[in-house]
Amino acid sequence: MAEPLTPNCPLCSGPPAMVIGGALGTQAFCGNDGCTLLLWDRSLSLDDNLLNAGVVKLPQAEGGDGA
Ligand SMILES: [Zn+2]
Numbered sequence: 001m002a003e004p005l006t007p008n009c010p011l012c013s014g015p016p017a018m019v020i021g022g023a024l025g026t027q028a029f030c031g032n033d034g035c036t037l038l039l040w041d042r043s044l045s046l047d048d049n050l051l052n053a054g055v056v057k058l059p060q061a062e063g064g065d066g067a
Contacts, residue, residue, distance in 0.1 A: 004042035
């Protein structure tokens with residue numbers, strides 16, 4: 001068994017309230033009421049989780065609304 005890359009919430013660093021291990025990976029639910037991130041994949045890296053969460057705005061992404 002590999003160590004989960006992100007055992008705790010990538011946003012608030014809190015422990016998961018619930019973890020679901022399935023064929024697609026290990027999904028964990030944040031139990032922190034004050035946290036905007038509900039679900040993350042413990043098999044992904046911290047950076048990947050933050051990108052997937054879509055709640056973290058990178059400074060360099062601002063002003064690029066030309067699509
Ligand atoms: Zn959290």
